[in-house]
Amino acid sequence: MKNVALLGNPNVGKTTLFNSLTGSNQRVGNWAGVTVDKKEGFFDDFKIVDLPGIYAMDTFSNEEKISKEFLENGQVDLILNIIDASNIDRNLYLTMQLKQFKKPIILAVNMIDVAEKKGINIDYKKLEELLNVTVVPIQASKEQGIDDVKKALKNLHTNKIDNNDYNFSSEKETYTYIENLLSQCTKKDNKSIRTIKEKLDNIMLNPWLAYPIFFIIMALTFQVTFSWIGQPLSDLLDSLLNDSLVPIIESLIQGTAPWFQSLIIDGIIGGVGGILVLLPIILSLFACITILEDSGYMARVAFIMDKIMRKMGLSGKAFIPMIVGFGCSVPAIMTARTLESEKDRKLTALLIPLMSCNARLPVYSIFAAVFFPNSIGLVVASLYFLGILLAFILGIIFKHTIFKNEEEPLLIELPEYKLPSLKNLLNQLYEKTKGFLVKAGTLIFAMSIILWFLSNFNFSGMTDVNNSILSYVGGFIAPIFKPLGFGNWQSSVSLLTGLIAKETVVSSMSVIFAGDLQTMLPLHFTTLSALSFLVFVLLYTPCITVVGTMKKEFGSKLTLFSxxxxLVLAWLVAFLVFNIGSLFI
Known part of the structure; x- marks a missing residue:
């Protein structure tokens, strides 16, 4: 087995190439920081190790440390260095540093179509001769040239090893060498070409237009999710489940013991089915975010948010992991590694859980549909923006208290605009659906059975739900939430199970209320207490997986503080929402 180290600057198509070579489906995004740890895949008898994107080997970032340690101490047989043809001069800086490891190098020159549009013409044979490495031009997004890369890998022993010493005294000397080298193998058209990127950036980054455009795009995202696609499909799926599937199952188990019928209908179908019908909503929102990422727009959002983020003591680059947090806080906290300073990494990780993750979306959808049927999108969007607002306020507080270090400058590359890849979108939706179904079929399935048992039994045997073990547990902690307007044991138990996975808040209520949430929720919540409950769900402690990731990345002390x-923030804000709202309603 031969080990291949795959390296390159951020956002040059490294993960796309990795997926093409290994058949993996790693996350692909049109911005920096997608790969935050090394990943492994296999092609024939080669192990491809996808290392974090870095600009240089001397930046001393966490990503550089991972890559440098692997190259120095790992068993590396070959370096596969992917570069952006349209920014070849800057990308070759890393290449020159990689040559010092004295390993065979394959230089995969990607985005050759973008280079051609910019009038950059490269003589690849001459470049190969001058660099003394194997050069392969590719277009990774369209899988052009991938077979040539595979062929070059198989010819491992014929790849050249450059034994020359490159002892550049400074970065400026290095770039002088690269400039002289490129003058011999590249030509650029003299005509000035105003690219689509420049034209669009004049609009998207305009000081007056950038923010309204951002809010319009976000508003359209919620419209797609809750009015046009996600919610209608969810309603259709719910109708198919309750009006078609449930009657069939009821007829099949008719005549069996009542407890068995309750387990199947109220426990398993109520718990798991209550979550499954919300899959279209989750996928719709996820698809919108993926399209925005893939198009290159989200990197622009980080740029335009830099001025606002400075108020919190962060650079605009910190907005990227926060956006990832709308999908899941786990990869978002890991993506915070890409930030340059320790202060930025810790502060961003503390604020990420305030970005409402997909797992909370089922709770919002159910409650908004029951209590705010005519303004579902507005209510859910308001919760998302509340999380962002509180993150901004807390960022300012933390900046002036526990994080007083100097601010870091914003260094972010704005990628080319591109049409989102349908293949990438479908792959991401497939992975999201698979992960959701696995969770529904394992964790939520198991939790539904446990909750059904606890809600139908006490120490004397089978009983009604109000005398069950679950009611005793919920009743013990319910007083904590009474000042927030939902001091009933049902909501208390649901919040408790939400610490395992936020989706189980809905499945717990489905089991407790025998699947009839439309009827039962208004009996236990008012419109105001329902809103207070949603605010608490938005802000309280994330699932145990997120807590575990935080501990792994930043240690016990910061995790405990987080x-x-x-918990304190969630209680206080929900308290204010309910009690101030009571003055007007």
């Missing part, structure tokens, strides 16, 4: 402040 868990504590989120």
């Amino acid at each position: 868990v504590t402040y989120q």
Whole structure:
């Protein structure tokens, strides 16, 4: 087995190439920071190790440390260095540093179509001769040239090893060498070409237009999710489940013991089915975010948010992991590694859980549909923006208290605009659906059965739900939430199970209320207490997987602080919402 180190600058198509070579479906995004740890895949008898994107080997970032340690201490047989043909001069800086490891190098020159549009013509044979490495031009997004890369890998022993010493005294000397080298193998058209990127950036980055455009795009995203596609499909799926599938199952198990019928209908179908019908909503929102990422727009959002983020003591680059947090806080916290300073990494990780993840969306959808049927999108969007607003306020507080270090400058590359890849979108939706179904079929399935048992039994045997073990547990902690307007044991138990996975808040209520949420929720919540409950769900401690990731990345002390402040914040804000709202309603 031969080990291949795959390296390159951020956002040059490294993960796309990795997926093409290995058949993997790693996350692909049109911005920096997608790969935050090394990943492994296989092609024939080669192990391809996808290392984090870095600009240089001397930046001392976490990503550079991972890559440098692997190259120095790992068993590396070959370096596959992917570069952006349209920014070849800057990309070759890393290449020159990689040559010092004295390993065979394959230089995959990607985005050759973008280079051609910019009038950059490269003589690849001459470049190969001058660099003394194997050069392969590719267009990774369209899988052009991938077979040539595979062929070059198989010819491992014929790849050249450059034994020359490149002892550049400074970055400026290095770039002088690269400039002289490129003058011999590249030509650029003299005519000035105003690219689509420049034209669009004049609009998207305009000081007056950028923010309205951002809010319009976000508003359209919620319209797609809750009015045009996601919610209608969810309603259709719910109708098919309750009006078609449930009657069939009821007829099949008719005549069996009542407890068995309750387990199947109220426990399993109520718990798991209550979550499954919300899949279209989750996928719709996820698809919109993926399209925005893939198009290159989200990198622009980070740029335009830089001025606002500075108020919090962060650079605009910190907005990227926060956007990832709308999908899931786990990869978002890991993406925070890409930030340059320790202060930025820790502060961003503390604020990420306030970005409402997909797992909370089922709770919002159910409650908004029951209590705010005519303004579902507005209510859900308001929760998302509340999380962002509170993150901004807390960022300012933390900046002037526990994080007083100097601010870092914003260094972010704005990628080319491109049409979102349908293949990438479908792959991401497939992975999201698979992960959701696995969770529904394992964790939520198991939780539904446990909750059904606890809600139908006590120590004397089978009983009604109000005398069950679950009611005793919920009743014990319910007083904590009474000042927030939902001091009933049902909501308390649901919030408790939500610490395992936020989706189980809905499945717990489905089991407790025998699947009839439309009828039962208004009996236990008012419109105001329902809103208070949603605010608490938005802000309270994330699932145990997120807590575990935080501990792994930043240690126990910061994790304990994160868990504590989120619980306190959730209680205080929900308290204010309910009690101030009571003055007017």
